[in-house]
Each structure stands twice: as structure tokens, then as C-alpha cells.
């Protein structure tokens with residue numbers, strides 16, 4: 001339907017207001033982590049895909065890293081395979097690893113690729129095995145409950161952390177107009193697959209590419225305090241205290257950890273934002289409606 005004159009004027013004003021942000025981010029790399037919990041509703045998924053395509057069209061280089069924790073959980077339930085988490089990481093035995101690879105590398109990755117392509121982009125889906133994009137090593141997990149004096153080291157199976165990112169693969173895609181969509185599966189020296197938390201992958205990719213922004217889209221308004229208020233501009237010491245007193249737990253642990261680490265390693269800013277809001281990425285990038293939790297090196 002054609003716009004009325006008033007609507008057309010409003011649209012041109014919005015575009016004009018976005019110009020300084022466009023000028024600032026053109027040619028820059030933005031790493032966007034799309035959490036499995038934010039992939040709930042079809043309308044939201046379509047708005048996410050449009051945001052990514054829009055970024056690419058105006059000359060920003062978006063790189064998508066996706067999660068899929070709830071989607072893995074659903075299939076494990078159907079297959080009657082029990083699953084649990086320690087420090088926000090899924091304990092992954094061999095059977096679970098097969099399901100993780102199937103869901104992340106197959107179902108979720110191809111769905112996002114399809115959504116971006118339907119919105120007019122050229123997405124290429126990859127797991128860390130493709131072109132050895134993500135070389136992984138086994139993650140050592142230290143776990144401590146308040147009752148314990150010292151942390152204990154726990155074996156959580158085929159769970160990895162990123163040892164090396166093959167930047168050549170990403171450069172090649174970005175420079176050829178493609179949008180990389182990365183599933184968080186790494187490959188060990190021995191060729192075996194590792195299940196890596198998607199936040200950790202996004203943080204590492206942002207670090208090695210010296211990205212302008214790391215955006216973590218999740219299912220909550222940001223990092224919250226005990227009263228449910230969004231916290232922003234936190235220092236490392238404040239975050240440590242919030243972990244110690246139990247305010248930050250579970251899935252927020254790897255998120256805040258990778259946000260701090262990315263900023264320490266040269267990423268300009270990290271944002272934990274609410275992926276349940278339509279066009280959450282657009283709001284974050286092109287307006288002063290900075291939603292959620294912001295971390296920059298000014299506050300660390």
C-alpha cells in the first residue's frame with residue numbers, strides 16, 4: 001500500500017536520523033549472536049533476517065553466530081536422552097554430541113540461512129568444521145559451590161573452547177558479498193567435533209576480527225540485578241561480585257564472560273540485548289535507543 005504524504009515524511013526523517021550511524025558503521029564488522037531462546041516466533045525471526053540483510057546492503061559486514069540450546073533440548077527430550085548444564089555448559093557425551101551436531105549444523109543453521117536468503121541476502125552456513133573455521137580444544141571446567149573451599153575440575157565431555165579461528169574463510173566470504181552464518185561446532189586436532197557455547201564462539205570471532213561491535217541477542221532485557229533492573233556499563237570487578245553472590249548464573253555466565261573478554265581484546269563495544277523485541281539489531285545500531293547492557297573498555 002502506498003504511504004500517505006505524512007507517513008512518507010516520517011520515513012524520510014527516520015532515514016535521515018540513521019545517517020550518522022550508517023556513516024560510522026559502513027565498512028565495519030559486526031558480530032551478531034542469535035541465541036536459541038530468541039528464535040521463538042516467526043515474525044521475530046523474519047525481522048532478525050531483514051536487519052541482517054539491511055546491514056549488508058548499506059555496507060556493514062554482519063557475521064552471524066547462532067545458538068540453539070532449546071532446539072537441542074527438544075530433540076534430546078524426544079530421543080529420551082537426559083541432559084544437564086554445568087556453569088551454563090551442556091554436559092555432552094557422544095550420543096548428545098551427535099544430536100548437537102545434527103541440530104546446530106543442520107536444522108538451525110539452515111533455517112537461518114533460509115531466512116536471510118528469503119529476505120534478499122546471500123547467506124552461507126558453516127560449522128567450525130568447514131574450512132577448519134573453528135579449531136577447538138577441550139574445555140576445562142572449574143566448578144565451585146558456596147560450601148566448597150576450592151573449585152573442582154569436572155569433565156563435561158565433548159565440550160570445547162575456540163583455540164583458533166580461520167580468518168581467511170571469513171574474509172573470503174565477506175569480501176565476496178556473502179553473509180557467514182556460523183554454527184558453534186568446533187573441530188579438534190584429531191578431527192573430532194566439539195560442542196562450543198555459541199556466546200564463546202561469537203566472542204572469539206569478534207576478537208580475532210577486531211569487530212566494531214559484538215551483539216548478543218537473548219531472551220531477556222539484558223544483564224539484570226537482583227531486583228530485575230537492567231545493569232549497564234559494568235566493570236570486571238562488579239561482574240565478578242555479581243557472579244560470586246549468585247546474581248549472574250547459568251546461560252548468562254558465558255555471555256558476560258565473552259562480552260568482557262571481547263572488549264578487553266579490542267572489540268569496541270559488546271551489547272547484551274533483548275531478542276524478543278522486533279528489529280532489536282536495528283534499534284541497537286541505527287538509533288540512540290541503545291537497549292540492554294552495554295560493555296565498553298571505558299568501564300572495565
Ligand SMILES: Nc1ncnc2c1ncn2[C@@H]1O[C@H](COP(=O)(O)OP(=O)(O)O)[C@@H](O)[C@H]1O
Nearest residue numbers: 035036037218219220223224247248249251252
Ligand atoms: N543476572 C542475570 N540477568 C539476566 N539473565 C540471567 C542472569 N543470570 C542468569 N540469567 C539467565 O540467563 C538466560 C540467558 O541465557 P541463555 O538461556 O543461555 O540464552 P541464549 O539462548 O540467548 O544464549 C536468561 O534467560 C536468564 O534465565
Ligand SMILES: CC(=O)N[C@@H](CCC(=O)OP(=O)(O)O)C(=O)O
Nearest residue numbers: 035036067068069089090197198
Ligand atoms: C557447550 C554448550 O552448552 N553448547 C550449547 C550450544 C548451543 C548454544 O550455545 O545455544 P544458545 O546460545 O541458544 O544457548 C548447547 O549445547 O546448548
